[in-house]
Amino acid sequence: MATSSITKNFVVSGIEQAEKFANAIEESYQESLLSKPASDLKITYLKDAEDIKNFMAKRKSNA
DSSP: OOGGGOOSOOOOOSHHHHHHHHHHHHHHHHHHHHHSOOOOOOOOOOOSHHHHHHHHHHHHHHO
16 A cells, blocks of 8 residues: 555554554565565666766766
8 A cells, every 4th residue: 555545644552453553564565575576776886986987988888
């Protein structure tokens, strides 16, 4: 459930309700992890000016 769809205020009171609420959030989070496809991102860490120059040179040659 998207958080933008929550438009009402609600009160969680008592240990049992708090536990149910926490479990529902955890279950929703676990389901969202399973529904996301694996990412094939390649990450390049740029540490200094020379790294940035080399990265930008590669970028321009691929264009």
